[in-house]
Amino acid sequence: MADTSRSPQPRYGARPTMKDVAARAGVGLKTVSRVVNGEPGVTPDTERRVREAITGLGFRRNDSARVLRKGRTASVGLVLEDLADPFYAPLNRAVEEVARDHGALLINGSSAEDPEREQELALAFCARRVDGLLIIPAGRDHRYLEPEIAAGIATVFVDRPAGLIDADAVLSDSMGGAREGVAHLIAHGHRRIAFVGDQPRIHTASERLRGYRTAMAEAGLPVDESWVSLGPTAPEHVRAEVDRVLSGPEPVTAVFAGNNRVTVTAVRVLAERPHPVALVGFDDLELADLLGITVIAQDAARLGRTAAEQLFRRLEGATEAPRQTVLPTRLVARGSGELPPRPGA
């Protein structure tokens, strides 16, 4: 059996440390640290010996230890609703890009619209001592974050504002966007318009409903409460609700869909109908241009980018009062929202 005691080799499961590197290179621990971190004050010859030891041992700095000592983790946490949702995925990516530009890693997780899970994730990120936190909130009470924020974890809310605490937030203009979309339908002759949206405890859902009511009121149109549907966005539920508002003696002639999932199902249901029904959806969809779906588009990537930039501004020391940023939406007319009411309807 070969004697390997003079120059330690990497063993399975046991990682070499700076101490091992120092021993192998015949230098002090601090010298290794200097080389690894590119600090000055090391002669080229010493540096070479250290680098050889690093390569020979397969050393990689343990950032856990570094974090413990330095206090900063160079990582940010993002809690969103669903990593797989086509609306949030670009937002996620935009946050990642900004984090990368600042040398930070991104930890993320899906709340699945469950306030408990949101809290669980956010606090787990805090326990990992992320430098900052971006949250698309599911819950309406964020006082659980007060100790974390007080302890210095920068926090920015995205897409929906914080509940019961004062914090930075970056939002889309849900109310204004919905109002514009509904006004667009009214301008094309509709008087009976349905609103099918997400659960009312979700801020964006209630804001969009408010936009709907505002547009109707501004046009002097009454709202029959049977036209309004707020609930889960599972396809079966949306399908039943769209069918419902299109039935009865006085069916609606147009539908305003409160988010991307509702729009997707609404398009499917309307495609099966014998007569065309006008539709405007909140959030854009891939291929919506080919299907001629009129939408109120939000820029999800910009939402994420803006929020992440605000986060890093805080991390760099910005101390103004919490601010709310509202980004505009954009009406994209593609046909479905310009259909007139069916004659006689």
Place this chain on the structure above:
Amino acid sequence: MADTSRSPQPRYGARPTMKDVAARAGVGLKTVSRVVNGEPGVTPDTERRVREAITGLGFRRNDSARVLRKGRTASVGLVLEDLADPFYAPLNRAVEEVARDHGALLINGSSAEDPEREQELALAFCARRVDGLLIIPAGRDHRYLEPEIAAGIATVFVDRPAGLIDADAVLSDSMGGAREGVAHLIAHGHRRIAFVGDQPRIHTASERLRGYRTAMAEAGLPVDESWVSLGPTAPEHVRAEVDRVLSGPEPVTAVFAGNNRVTVTAVRVLAERPHPVALVGFDDLELADLLGITVIAQDAARLGRTAAEQLFRRLEGATEAPRQTVLPTRLVARGSGELPPRPGA
């Protein structure tokens, strides 16, 4: 000024530690640790005092320190191509779910199909001492991971196999899926079929091309190399290539699109054409049913789930030789792939 020295208060930026909690509760450090970690051997009364101190100080365990001591981080890293890609987003979510089931957090990042960035991310995750690594590789040489794997970081490749090292991999049947899709077009009368795919250094792209060639050969059909286009999937490029294969004296009558991004652009281009052109795309798309797009569907979520489960099996000690798992694809006929060649073409 009030004297707060007797019971320390949380100060901005300075988090209380277990030591602070112990002092405030009048117990030893280890007792606090026991309470925080739910270990037995603490009287209810002591526990109550400790909990009060925890709440009073806003204490939260520092997992960085815990990680350093325990050696395990309860986190896994995922390197994928693009967090925002509709194909990878569900995969990401599926990995997250499995990680959650195992009490682990997920760190992720996008390589943007750049081998250097892939390596940078993977090694950054290793430096954070993730327990395991899931990689959708951009590069073709993964020897840089050898020291990490030797040091015990479990690694599973997803969607594409590892290059130059022996490692677990979970893949879709790219070759078989493409072969089935092209055979489907041939069965509907096509003899001149284009293949428009991603860059050939990407494993799935070359495998799909192999499937195309296999299907053509099996039908005894020649392949004109001008029908084959492998390159960037940026819309402008795909648009030009699709236009190209549809031009000239003997244009193709059908297009096989090598991935979701190519399909999206191909659908747009073909919609502008005066005559219908058959299309089968690799990867399913949202709303593809309404547009009648025939596809070879992969189950991205299953790909992610399977890979993550394999990863945790390794983390729990499974030591068999690296294994490659291939998941089947599924042809979904919706109309575009069943169009016959234009008469006379």
Place this chain on the structure above:
DNA sequence: TTGAAAGCGCTAACAA
């Protein structure tokens, strides 16, 4: 230019 010693906040091992 280099290195020794202390300590970040926690858990493991052991003692009382």
Place this chain on the structure above:
DNA sequence: TTGTTAGCGCTTTCAA
């Protein structure tokens, strides 16, 4: 049942 001590791997401080 409870507490004390050592030490995880690194950076900071200070001395040589």
